[in-house]
Amino acid sequence: MFQEMRETHAEGQASVKRSGLSPNPSPPDHRRTVTRNELSYQLVTFRFKEIIMSRRSKTLLTLAVVAMAAFGFTTAMANAATLTFTDSFETDSGWSSYKTWNYSSGYTLAAPAGAGTKYWYHSGTDGVKDIALTPTLDPADIDAGRGAYSLSAWLGSYTVQPDRGQLRLLWLDVSSAPIGVAAETFDGGTIVTNGEWQQFTGSGTVPVGARFASLIMEDSPTVGMEGGENDGYVDLLDLEVTAIPEPATMALLGFGGLAMLRRRRRA
Ligand SMILES: [Ca+2]
Ligand SMILES: [Ca+2]
Numbered sequence: 001m002f003q004e005m006r007e008t009h010a011e012g013q014a015s016v017k018r019s020g021l022s023p024n025p026s027p028p029d030h031r032r033t034v035t036r037n038e039l040s041y042q043l044v045t046f047r048f049k050e051i052i053m054s055r056r057s058k059t060l061l062t063l064a065v066v067a068m069a070a071f072g073f074t075t076a077m078a079n080a081a082t083l084t085f086t087d088s089f090e091t092d093s094g095w096s097s098y099k100t101w102n103y104s105s106g107y108t109l110a111a112p113a114g115a116g117t118k119y120w121y122h123s124g125t126d127g128v129k130d131i132a133l134t135p136t137l138d139p140a141d142i143d144a145g146r147g148a149y150s151l152s153a154w155l156g157s158y159t160v161q162p163d164r165g166q167l168r169l170l171w172l173d174v175s176s177a178p179i180g181v182a183a184e185t186f187d188g189g190t191i192v193t194n195g196e197w198q199q200f201t202g203s204g205t206v207p208v209g210a211r212f213a214s215l216i217m218e219d220s221p222t223v224g225m226e227g228g229e230n231d232g233y234v235d236l237l238d239l240e241v242t243a244i245p246e247p248a249t250m251a252l253l254g255f256g257g258l259a260m261l262r263r264r265r266r267a
Contacts, residue, residue: 147206158231159195165232189222
């Protein structure tokens, strides 16, 4: 029987050969070559797409992270609280001593720009003003070291006397006790010419525990006075205190994402 089958198969082969048909059609060699090339091409394309997608997704992730961080930073900046105290001494804003001269009296040289019509003068009595930092500023931000200040003032004197004043900025705690020494000391003793106005500026960090800014206008310790009272003048006082809140949640997410990216790159 096996022999019969072989013969039958052989006949079949012969029959097919005669008719010009293949009994078991298989793809010609060139078709197999094309298939391999196509497969290689598809694999390369897939890998290339994968790389592109991978790079693109990393780029997108990085952009998203940077955007989130920037958003958080912007939000924090937008939420920054600023306390501003300005005084041109045109009216009494609550100083312990408020005495003024008019520029029109001619006791001083040319007034600084925007000085108005009046300036404070010492007249033997210090001028003190304590400014509460709260509720404008959040005590938590101050105590976290995120408070900053800038102070500016113009100091002047009498044209015919060498009197000079001094302005100091002290920080007070919740009990109104000074925290350390003066944060700023503007000594009018550096003014060379009698009657001249000179601008003093300073800036720094608000100390932890500060609840009040205390401004003190007093005698200059380096220059004496004449006529029984100090003609140390002050005008255009400007104190700004800013407290930046903790970065927003989005910023934390952003920074977290950045850390994640760094870990992935290391891996
Ligand atoms: Ca003024
Ligand atoms: Ca004097």
